[in-house]
Amino acid sequence: MARRSEHSQEEIKQMILEAAEDIVQEYGFSALKVRKIAADIGYTVGSIYMVFTGMDDLIMYIKARTWQKLAKHIEGYESTVERSGSIESFALGYLDFVVANEGLWRMLFEHHLPVGKGIPEDYLQAQATVFLLAERQLKLFDSQCPSEQVHQAARVLVNSMQGVSMQLLMQTLSDESIAAAKLEMLLLASCFMKGWQGGICE
Amino acid sequence: MARRSEHSQEEIKQMILEAAEDIVQEYGFSALKVRKIAADIGYTVGSIYMVFTGMDDLIMYIKARTWQKLAKHIEGYESTVERSGSIESFALGYLDFVVANEGLWRMLFEHHLPVGKGIPEDYLQAQATVFLLAERQLKLFDSQCPSEQVHQAARVLVNSMQGVSMQLLMQTLSDESIAAAKLEMLLLASCFMKGWQGGICE
DNA sequence: ACCTGAACACCGTTCAAGT
DNA sequence: ACCTGAACACCGTTCAAGT
Numbered sequence: 471m472a473r474r475s476e477h478s479q480e481e482i483k484q485m486i487l488e489a490a491e492d493i494v495q496e497y498g499f500s501a502l503k504v505r506k507i508a509a510d511i512g513y514t515v516g517s518i519y520m521v522f523t524g525m526d527d528l529i530m531y532i533k534a535r536t537w538q539k540l541a542k543h544i545e546g547y548e549s550t551v552e553r554s555g556s557i558e559s560f561a562l563g564y565l566d567f568v569v570a571n572e573g574l575w576r577m578l579f580e581h582h583l584p585v586g587k588g589i590p591e592d593y594l595q596a597q598a599t600v601f602l603l604a605e606r607q608l609k610l611f612d613s614q615c616p617s618e619q620v621h622q623a624a625r626v627l628v629n630s631m632q633g634v635s636m637q638l639l640m641q642t643l644s645d646e647s648i649a650a651a652k653l654e655m656l657l658l659a660s661c662f663m664k665g666w667q668g669g670i671c672e
Numbered sequence: 673m674a675r676r677s678e679h680s681q682e683e684i685k686q687m688i689l690e691a692a693e694d695i696v697q698e699y700g701f702s703a704l705k706v707r708k709i710a711a712d713i714g715y716t717v718g719s720i721y722m723v724f725t726g727m728d729d730l731i732m733y734i735k736a737r738t739w740q741k742l743a744k745h746i747e748g749y750e751s752t753v754e755r756s757g758s759i760e761s762f763a764l765g766y767l768d769f770v771v772a773n774e775g776l777w778r779m780l781f782e783h784h785l786p787v788g789k790g791i792p793e794d795y796l797q798a799q800a801t802v803f804l805l806a807e808r809q810l811k812l813f814d815s816q817c818p819s820e821q822v823h824q825a826a827r828v829l830v831n832s833m834q835g836v837s838m839q840l841l842m843q844t845l846s847d848e849s850i851a852a853a854k855l856e857m858l859l860l861a862s863c864f865m866k867g868w869q870g871g872i873c874e
Numbered sequence: 875a876c877c878t879g880a881a882c883a884c885c886g887t888t889c890a891a892g893t
Numbered sequence: 894a895c896c897t898g899a900a901c902a903c904c905g906t907t908c909a910a911g912t
Contacts, residue, residue: 475894476895479895500786503884503886504885504886504887505884505886514896514898515897516888516896516897516898517897519887519888520895520896524887525887580781580782582842589843622856622859625839625856626859629832629838629856630831630835631835632835632838632839633832633833633834633835633836633838634831636831636834637831640784641791654824654828657824657825657828658832661825661868662863662864662867664863664866664870665862665863665864665865665866665870666863666867668866677876705905706904706906707904707905715878716878717879717906718877718906719877721905721906721907722876726906727905
């Protein structure tokens with residue numbers, strides 16, 4: 471057969487990424503199989519190895535995209551809320567993304583590269599975007615705090631939010647569990663900020 | 673062949689659990705294969721299905737054991753440290769376990785049951801032990817705070833520690849990254865506690 | 875009754891062969 | 894040059910057959 475140039479390599483790459491993301495979102499990371507992706511885009515397995523070196527390569531692409539989407543979502547969410555620029559709106563924007571993109575967000579932590587394989591620079595940069603967003607907002611609260619300390623606080627805060635979000639997804643999602651998680655995120659944000667302002671940075 | 677009763681069913685079960693835990697610790701969850709376990713204990717694959725219904729069943733057993741070990745580790749760690757009973761010692765005890773049991777701890781979050789399958793009661797109870805430990809210590813700080821609020825704060829705090837620990841394991845472990853994580857755990861504990869005492873519970 | 879191991883339906887990856 | 898699809902070495906699970 472070998473249908474020639476019906477799609478460019480770049481088009482095929484995008485088709486694979488979108489098909490894979492759909493599978494992860496609908497059936498979870500464990501359902502992401504190369505044969506399923508191939509069937510969904512109307513190509514055979516071999517064609518996927520034309521544009522990706524393997525499943526890990528493909529997955530790292532998707533994970534980088536997910537961090538980017540998360541950063542955009544938080545930025546967009548904050549503009550729709552009254553207390554814009556607050557850590558509370560950051561926390562709720564984060565949680566909102568997690569609920570709406572459960573499969574993709576989970577995959578950020580369910581998957582990891584075999585030991586020894588270096589993490590791609592693009593991936594690390596996409597992840598850093600989210601941390602920088604939190605850092606920027608922390609700066610608004612304490613503009614004279616050393617930037618190294620703000621950096622550390624932002625890391626801790628975002629990672630804490632990740633822990634609270636993870637626990638939410640450990641049970642089956644429901645309106646009640648989501649509402650409870652919102653309160654937990656707000657409690658985390660308010661306690662941490664109150665304690666942080668209260669003298670860590672002198 | 674069919675070697676008869678060389679080990680009791682219960683002995684085989686323990687041998688499987690220990691072999692599986694060794695594999696997870698040494699090579700990670702992704703290296704946990706039923707054929708590898710069977711080879712390690714000197715039986716064939718079929719024998720594993722005599723004592724476990726399948727891999728998910730075996731994994732949930734190990735995960736429950738890991739939560740129990742974590743609770744014991746935190747309790748033991750606190751007795752070796754001067755500021756016993758503090759949230760800081762809880763945080764450092766938690767982190768100490770994560771570093772020493774990277775593979776097993778990771779599996780708590782890397783693995784999850786297929787949707788629809790209910791989580792075993794034994795597992796939930798083992799997990800709850802760790803949360804109760806934190807709850808007990810929070811009570812020492814604010815004995816008149818409503819128990820429902822203490823419960824929520826303990827959930828948030830432990831989940832936050834999980835988030836910070838997870839981020840540590842996303843990079844290759846080193847003395848520097850572990851030292852940085854310790855500071856992050858302490859910053860989380862101190863900020864959260866300061867903020868929590870500062871008026872959430874009135 | 876206890877345990878084996880071949881068989882089954884999968885999986886990611888490779889690569890000679892077709893157009 | 895682009896793409897196929899059979900082949901390979903795996904995987905979890907089952908179950909008829911042996912002792």
